[in-house]
Amino acid sequence: MLNRTLIPESRQVNEINFIAPAQQQLDNGIKVFTLNAGKQELVRIEFVLENVNWDPSKPLQSNAVNHLINNGTNTLTAAQIADQVDYYGAFLQTEYGADQSTIKVYTLTKHLKSVLPILWSILNDSIFPQQELDIFKLNQQQSLKVSLQKNDFLARKNFAAVLFGNTTYGSGISLEDYQAIQREDLLGYFRAGYQPANCTVFVAGKFEQPEFDLLNAVFGQEWSNNEKAVVNHFEFPDHQKGDLFIERPEAIQSAIRMGTLTVNRTHPDFAGFQVLNCLLGGYFGSRLMANIREDKGYTYGIGSAVVSMKHSGYFFIATEVGADVCGKAMEEIEKEIGLLQNELIPAGELDLVRNYMLGSMLGSLENAFSHADKFKNIYFSGLDYSYYDDYIKTVKNISSLELQELAKRYLNTDNFIKVIVGKK
């Protein structure tokens, strides 16, 4: 007779294999990192450009360039670009981040030859037509108006603004910022930001020497842009603390977001802090979920995260809770943080988190794309694969005492910014 109360035997993950990319160079010096893996005949190519020349009076400059770069060149209209990309079943995406701007294409490898020239035109000959800019400005404002009605969006926006002030990390975009965008500013940024000196290419999927030769033939030549540019650099010595309450009388839920500046990936405490974060609010079984969702039923979800950026890092907790229980939820969050500072984490719970995090790391290396993403993380932090070795060692070995120390060092709620949008 089967005994269903006995848990089957299991093993901790002890081997995690990272695939490192091959490094090559185009004729003009652009570095290309290639992860040639996978059975499918497809490829993802990313052109990653460092953000440059930050001008706080034009907070949307680099963002708008990234967004509009596929909206018209010397030889192709926006409609023609869209038509050609779609015709080959490819996906062209632009992605704007606080540190880098990315242009990426997903395509079946057999169509690469047809797709690359479109990308070349975009990265070299974009003209940012006035009409496309006008449509962009209007539609982005419309979309922002909808977002401004969302409590979680307001909480996120205001939290970042307090944390990072007038930099690209914190800049709270307003409707007026969209109105102020000028075509000349876009062209100026394009000439400075989109050039080989500022560009790194990451390739993942089916990509062999013939495909590299194709890439080199198109992108290894001299690019159009070469204006002087200074890569953005920010410092955040300290930030404002305290509470921010934005009242929305009709709210039936309140959005809560609280947290603080903290270390990023380059700091030796980062891996340990990720273990602490996981335990507090980083997975479904976390203390915050167990208490505030599964025990109290105050919310559909609550979580915490540590975010690593190039020039900073931050920790936050976010949730949306019933408006009537907002105060109680705040108390419970602070209580959970206090417990981490005042009591040692039981061995059973810590073992569970170790195993969960190792399984999760193993599962996050699913395909060529995810291996490439893991490499980008360390590459842009100036680290190498020993970072992951150290991370795994820390997850396996960190003690309850060390985690308690980290909680005292990094989770001092007196230093937190606490934003509530809705009702208290």
Added chain:
Amino acid sequence: MVDFNRFTLANGLRVLVHEDDTTPMAVLNILYDVGARDEEEGKTGFAHLFEHLMFGGSVNIPVYDEPLQRVGGENNAFTSNDITNYYITLPATNIETAFWLESDRMLSLAFSEKSLETQRNVVCEEFKQRYLNQPYGDVWLKLRPLAYTTHPYRWATIGQDLAQIENAKMEDVKAFFHKHYNPLNAILVVGGNVKTADIKEMAEKWFGPIPSGTAYERRLPAEPQQTEARSQTVHAEVPLNGLYMAFKMPARRDPEYQVFDLLSDVLSQGHSARLYQRLLKDQQLFSDIHAYITSSLDEGLFVIEGKLSEGVSMEDAEKAVWKELQEIASQPVTVDELTKVKNKSESIMVFAEMSLLDKAMNLAYYELLGDANGLNTEIDKYLAVEAAAIQNAAARTFIPAQCSILYYLTAKDA
């Protein structure tokens, strides 16, 4: 190509195995053939509430998540109007833990009062977060009962209102479980770094002893043919006017399903699509516009939704949409357009093979449709579609008397 082996246990449970040795992970996906369409009126939202209760402990295992996380696994689930799907991802060496957990909750739940009370609250907060406390969040709560008068697709998976969830009783929960959660009503897919022989052994060991249960006979009322245009106007504290148009379209298993999917792609797939290029870029009537299909197992919906640009009248915006629908109903799509949407479909199918979880979920869903191998032959159905078929489908579908329109207006336009 997604290879698989298939066998059925004596109790009727269908099992599929997809071996993929490129990953150290495994996925266990279990699809129950029950969704919101199987609920009774007055007790709606139940399939979804029940999905939450499936994590509240089973007959021999007091907590579900903890032992799974302890072996490095993760899980989640979703409920739609048609199905409820549960999935686990974990290191392949620990796959038996997934069998242990999933088989015990198919055998029987713990039916804990505390769990029911908590999950009622959690689902109510989910209802608020996703449907009530968001601009335009309640669109589907309004559009479904407008488009369907009779079929249970007239309610959303979250349910008709908060009260029905608040009133859920333990006896309802038990009845729902006995009716729908048994081997005859489920499809199990295991994928990843596993061997079919081992999976067969584990399936026999853990799921084999579970009684078959009674097969559920689905007898849903058919939606009568719509013969009159329907519309509803809503005013809310939203910044932009919204237009939502819904037409009936064939069920997922209908041989014409792929024709309708491509029809929606010509209108709305990518930035080169007609609605985006013409109505958003050229005429600037909308700041956002999409066409999509619900892919429902019974008669589904073809939906066009858009947010109007400021200063544009609803009348002009709607007229422009009708003009596009009439054009595609009266002239064949161009050769390039057809090639384009077929190429895109091919791409999407190949990219879906990048994810182990997607492969496992797709196998389960195609098995539900009739044959898991349909996943591998699906693309041929798309490639076989001709321009005339798309035009013909559009002509039969985009008729005012078969349209349900929701005008979602800003309070200031009241």
